[in-house]
Amino acid sequence: MSDLTVEMVQRGRGPSAEEANRRRGIARDMRSAREKLTSATGLERAFDYELLRLYAQYRVGAGIPLGLFAVVMAGASAFWTPPVVAGAWALCIFAAITVISAGCRRFLRQNPEEVSLARWRRLFVAGETVQSLCWSAMIGLCATGGRTFALFGLVIAAAVATMLAATVPAAAVAGLVPLALATLSLLAFSRDMDALLLVAMAVGSQLFFLGLARRLYTSTVGALQSRAEKDAIFAELEQAKANSDEARRRAEEANLAKSRFLATMSHELRTPLNAILGFSEVMKNEVFGPHTAPSYQEYSNDIHDSGLHLLNLINEILDLSRIEAGRYEMNEEAIFLAHIVEECRHMIGLRARSKGQVFHDFVDDSLPRIWADERALRQIVLNLLSNAVKFTPPGGEITIKVGWTSSGGQYLAVKDSGPGIPEDELGTVMSSFGRGSLAIKTAEQGSGLGLPIVKGLVDLHGGNFQLASRPREGTEVIVTLPASRVMDTLPAVDVTAEAQPATVRRPAKAA
Known part of the structure; x- marks a missing residue:
């Protein structure tokens, strides 16, 4: 049978703090890798949910401003199209905004642990597509004129759609494609150089907004990762603090046990030591007569010297323990x-x-x-x-x-x-x-x-x-x-001289 080692005993008591931290780190890394493999975006589930949550918050917050923008566009298009058509277009925009906002509010109310991220991502992409198609109908409002006005309206709508959907890249693309196609369709009404330049600039701006949305998505993911790392560091610090508090508590208990042990042992050791020192001194000094064997004199000296050494050692240990415990009384x-x-x-x-x-x-x-x-x-x-x-x-x-x-x-x-x-x-x-x-x-x-x-x-x-x-x-x-x-001494007072304030006299420093 193999010998029992200290390492085996420690393992039997359970993993150490370092081993427990290492195991937690491995489990965390494995969970993160599994979530990345099963995620459509290659990110952890917490990041995917946070990106969808940001999209939902942006859409809910932008509902009223987009509705007002639709009213302004419908009112301005009344110069080129009948008011009934403009009003119908605005109602379509309101309906799309209302449906998307309602869906986003419902998403935000759900439990993050139970929500289906893939399903909601598809719904958001579909909603962006429908709303973008409604904005693209702006071309029909200006079919008889005002094409330049419609062109800039499509550019503004593309900028808003890509910025709001930046945290969901698929939704940003779905919202931009119908607007870009609508912008290109303006070439069917005019092919002169000015129209070509305006359409090219508009499409280029929309593509620029898509690239900007991609950069915004990357920055958001980086911010989320930094926040996750910060939270992980805080968690590790809290765990380290808990371990430190536990270690301090155990150290205080051990110190108290040591003090009690030293107090008890000092009494238990000093009592027989006093007897050993007393009797050995009596034998060393031959108080009751000379020893029959000369070796007894030498043995008595050795016993007395060893007792004194042990007593000094006990006193030193007690002094050191009192100093370390902060209980040394200063007189x-x-x-x-x-x-x-x-x-x-x-x-x-x-x-x-x-x-x-x-x-x-x-x-x-x-x-x-x-x-x-x-x-x-x-x-x-x-x-x-x-x-x-x-x-x-x-x-x-x-x-x-x-x-x-x-x-x-x-x-x-x-x-x-x-x-x-x-x-x-x-x-x-x-x-x-x-x-x-x-x-x-x-x-x-x-x-x-x-x-x-x-x-x-x-x-x-x-x-x-x-x-x-x-x-x-x-x-x-x-x-x-x-x-x-250092206590400086005052000079003697000359009672015959006039009262003068005492001055402190300091001895000259030695070289």
Whole structure:
């Protein structure tokens, strides 16, 4: 039987978000291809319906203006034809407009999912043909005269028909053909050069309107496709937002579970650790008498040291979790950064001297106090100095600088002469439990939480953390505190002198 892999377990839980999105995309593409193959225009059903809907809206909106145009044409043709004939022609136009408008309104009232697009497309083409034939009867009104007037009327009717039916190319052609044939029929009444030129210009104009309608159809299809793509993008964004909200909810639940776990485990681990540390210290110090076997003394030291290391690791994990959760309590007060650095250097000095390392201090003692959390600041300095001692080889040098920044803040810089960190591993050492390859080989045992904790504490103070390192050249860490945390001291008040407004005295910046 084959081994159970992580991928198989994940598949058993269902498709991932990426897999689900890929499947939805494939299904959408297949549906689109199927609709294009079954469509008469080569477009998706949604596009076909939208084009027919636009045609119906244009026709409904143009009903009254076309009726008024027919009245004007009938009135003008009364100069060449009896009013009864002109009125009958106008009634035919009104009837055609009414039938087409009624059909368009009925189309617009139907459910888009149930409407038969092919059937309505045929009806619209037939309606355009009938209405165009009615407009073409304008030639009969001007049979005895006014042929030029009829010619321009046919051109106007062709322009209106092709523009209104532009979204249905077949209807545009059906509406233009009878008008073009009627225009050519004017050559039967006169074959002089002027009539030939007028007819040629009229037919050319009608063909131009047909080309313009084709361009309008292409632009409309492009606009519909752009809108569909925009809607698809919006849908994907909404889906991505929903996925993001779900992921955030799960992350919050996981973070809450992690906090509860750490709170519970810290209590459960510290209780036996206190007993281990206490009893191991009693055995190490031989409180109840010397050990019968010399090895017991060594074992007691190892137990006590291992317990201290485990306790420090638990404390570091808890500190990092509180920082990441935003629950680290800041007890801010006015403190001297130079004094904190000096105290921490003395605490680390014993370890440095045991390795023959030398400290070089460049500390500006005139720096004023800063408003910060003393415990956090002390932990920052201790972690940086401890790392420097850890990563510096015996006989190496460690440089400590404390001074002013160019913006009026204060900075702490710790540089060692250790093996350094390759550039591609800088992100690793800044991650939780991350350690570089050279550090694993050359440094003492560590948890990989020192620098992440330092950066988190610096961020809580609104400061800046910089790490610069190159292999075989050492590592330099610069911690910058903003000028808003620097407290300038006021000069002493001379009660014998005249009252003067106190001025702020700022120490000169160190070079």
